[in-house]
Structures are given as structure tokens and as C-alpha cells.
Amino acid sequence: MAYVDIVTALALLQFIVFGFKVGRARGRYGVKAPAVTGNATFERLFRVQQNTLEQLIVFLPGLYLFSRYFSPRAAAVLGVIYLIGREVFAFTYVKEPAKREIGFGLTILPTVILVLGGLFGAIRSLT
Numbered sequence: 001m002a003y004v005d006i007v008t009a010l011a012l013l014q015f016i017v018f019g020f021k022v023g024r025a026r027g028r029y030g031v032k033a034p035a036v037t038g039n040a041t042f043e044r045l046f047r048v049q050q051n052t053l054e055q056l057i058v059f060l061p062g063l064y065l066f067s068r069y070f071s072p073r074a075a076a077v078l079g080v081i082y083l084i085g086r087e088v089f090a091f092t093y094v095k096e097p098a099k100r101e102i103g104f105g106l107t108i109l110p111t112v113i114l115v116l117g118g119l120f121g122a123i124r125s126l127t
Helices: 002-029 040-069 072-095 101-125
Strands: none
Touching (some): 040 072
């Protein structure tokens, strides 16, 4: 289970780093709070942060469900793929949003596997 906890901590730290990047961009590009528009680079960094939050809501419970009913190590491996996907997504989205597909795929695929695996495992445990 320690592997899953490490991946969880890394996912949360990754989200915090994305938040710091948004804050730094606010200052650099003069986007005063509460505004969330005004500079394209800021807006992209902000969307990366918000999209990551949206993904975390599904990823983290899926990670724990999968690890409970199947394998903590396999869940952690899928979690690492998710983390790499988030980095690829962030880099490509800020540089060229239209090329974010690979990063998104590396994020959503492990998340769906984790959630469906957790659901299947829970249902299987009923019998």
C-alpha cells in the first residue's frame, strides 16, 4: 500500500506545483485575481491546473479502489502512468493546446482502468 500512498502524495504535489505555476503566471502577465483571462499563457496554465483537479476527483478514488480489490503495485504503476500523462499534458497544452491528446490519453486511460477495475473488484467481492 505504500506504493499507492507515494503515488497519491506525488499526484497531490504535482497539483500544488501546477497551482504555483498559475500564481507565478498571474504576476508575470499581470492577471489580477479573481480574473482568469487576459493572457494566453496564463489561461493555458490555469486550464492545466483546473483540468488536473477535475482528473484528480476520479483518479484518486479509482487508485484506492483498484489497490484494495486487485494489486497495490499494479495500481501504483497505473498511477505513475497517470503522473507522466499529466506532465505531458501540461507541457503540450501550454505550448500548443491542439497537441494535448497523448498527455490526455496517458491520463484518462489509467484512470478508467483504475475505476472500472475497482468497480469490478467490488462487485466480485459480493459473491
